[in-house]
Amino acid sequence: MSTCGRWPRWRPSSATTTPAWLSWRPAARGEKPLPELLAAYGKHTLERILVAAFGIISETGHGEMGPRLAELNADPQARLAFLLAEALRQQAVLAGDDLATAKHIGMSILGAVHAFTDADDSDALTLLRALRNEVLQSG
Numbered sequence: 001m002s003t004c005g006r007w008p009r010w011r012p013s014s015a016t017t018t019p020a021w022l023s024w025r026p027a028a029r030g031e032k033p034l035p036e037l038l039a040a041y042g043k044h045t046l047e048r049i050l051v052a053a054f055g056i057i058s059e060t061g062h063g064e065m066g067p068r069l070a071e072l073n074a075d076p077q078a079r080l081a082f083l084l085a086e087a088l089r090q091q092a093v094l095a096g097d098d099l100a101t102a103k104h105i106g107m108s109i110l111g112a113v114h115a116f117t118d119a120d121d122s123d124a125l126t127l128l129r130a131l132r133n134e135v136l137q138s139g
Contacts (some may be wrong), residue, residue, distance in 0.1 A: 012053070012102060019081075019123070025129075033095070033096055033097040033102075034102040035092035035095040035096070035097070035098060035101045035102040035105050036089075036092045036095075036098065038088075038092065038102055038105045038106045038109060038118050039085070039088040039089040039092035039105050039109075040089065040092075040108030041109075041114075042088060042105070042108075042112070043085035043086070043088070043089055045109070045113060045127060046081050046082070046084075046085050046109070046112055046113070046116070047082070047085070049113065049116045049117060050072060050081060050082075050116065051072070053078075053116055054068050054069075054071055054072040054075075054078075055068055056068050056069065058073065070077060077115075081112055081115070081116065084112055085109075086106065088105050088108055088109065091105065092105055101130065109124075110124050110125075112119070113127070
């Protein structure tokens with residue numbers, strides 16, 4: 001893994017391999033289509049990763065919060081990640097239940113997670129599963 005600026009650069013191991021998560025289908029009746037779920041979980045994941053990367057945690061004091069948020073909002077890579085997440089969410093809404101689109105959205109999200117962490121595919125998938133369970137339990 002090489003670095004670009006302060007973020008590691010990730011390259012997919014194989015763009016032609018169908019990932020295991022693609023065979024997963026929404027189990028609960030009334031659950032949103034897979035592309036929408038992946039985009040929503042990915043957006044939530046990227047936001048959490050970026051906030052943590054800039055040292056913004058629940059214990060961050062009010063005096064520190066402003067400068068850290070300003071740094072986050074000024075960072076071009078962070079802004080691009082937020083833009084990517086929103087673009088994927090918009091694409092997912094139009095995709096419906098299309099699995100090919102779900103695959104591309106999921107691979108984009110995994111790539112973004114890798115860009116901001118040293119997580120491998122297994123770690124990133126574990127994170128996405130945990131977020132799915134968290135969202136389903138809170139809903």
